[in-house]
Amino acid sequence: MSRSGRNSDRRVKTAKGRTASQVRWLERQLNDPYVKQAKADGYRSRAAYKLIELDERFGLIRGAKRVVDLGIAPGGWSQVVRARAPRAGVVGIDLLPTEPIEGVTIFEMDFMDDAAPAALEEALGGPPDLVLSDMAANTVGHKQTDHLRTMALVEAGAWFAVETLEKGGAFVAKVLAGGTDAELLALLKRHFASVKHAKPPASRKGSSEWYVVAQGFKGRD
Numbered sequence: 001m002s003r004s005g006r007n008s009d010r011r012v013k014t015a016k017g018r019t020a021s022q023v024r025w026l027e028r029q030l031n032d033p034y035v036k037q038a039k040a041d042g043y044r045s046r047a048a049y050k051l052i053e054l055d056e057r058f059g060l061i062r063g064a065k066r067v068v069d070l071g072i073a074p075g076g077w078s079q080v081v082r083a084r085a086p087r088a089g090v091v092g093i094d095l096l097p098t099e100p101i102e103g104v105t106i107f108e109m110d111f112m113d114d115a116a117p118a119a120l121e122e123a124l125g126g127p128p129d130l131v132l133s134d135m136a137a138n139t140v141g142h143k144q145t146d147h148l149r150t151m152a153l154v155e156a157g158a159w160f161a162v163e164t165l166e167k168g169g170a171f172v173a174k175v176l177a178g179g180t181d182a183e184l185l186a187l188l189k190r191h192f193a194s195v196k197h198a199k200p201p202a203s204r205k206g207s208s209e210w211y212v213v214a215q216g217f218k219g220r221d
Helices: 020-031 033-041 048-058 076-084 116-124 143-164 182-191
Strands: 066-070 089-094 104-108 130-133 170-175 192-198 210-217
Touching: 033 048, 048 076, 048 170, 048 192, 048 210, 066 076, 066 116, 066 143, 076 089, 076 130, 089 116, 104 116, 116 143, 130 143, 143 170, 143 182, 143 210, 170 192, 182 192, 182 210
Parallel strands: 066 089, 066 130, 089 104, 130 170
Antiparallel strands: 170 210, 192 210
8 A cells, every 4th residue: 555545556557468367467567566676676587585585594695606596597596696606606507598697607408308417517617505496397277287297397406406416505496385295305304404495475475386495415325
């Protein structure tokens, strides 16, 4: 509400040529304070604030030397890393095209491609101490299928972290409602000193997304 008491929400004036869901999405974007703040701060997406909030809670970025950003597009998370750890090497990967970011090496390819992990490691020039994953599968509209497809990406990201991380490193990944499945949770608990779930304030209230934060990598078996 505005100070005068009138509702200050912006409405999309015309729905001509748009579906009802498109109109709702546009109105939500217009009225989202994180979207407005992202524009003001120069971040490419509101998702940047999810990482900022996670970093403030868990202390993920400061001191990082080599960082991998899985699902980098449009680049907001890497922008945050560059701002908070400007000396860190950052490598990102996404199927979608991503505009260049100074100091970040970007691969436009599928992380599930057999060649992707080696390409990331080679570009980084050493073991990462932070692996970030904001990956999510393209939805097909079937809740269970969408969940399984996204969790397959989370699992692939977790195995990449376990196989490449420097001792003491951290892994952060987006998961869906219900959190990390039992098998994957067991993998993380076996290899990390701390495994927690968090929903940063920047995640929309109606969103099913949570994040798993695994810190203190113990090393490989």
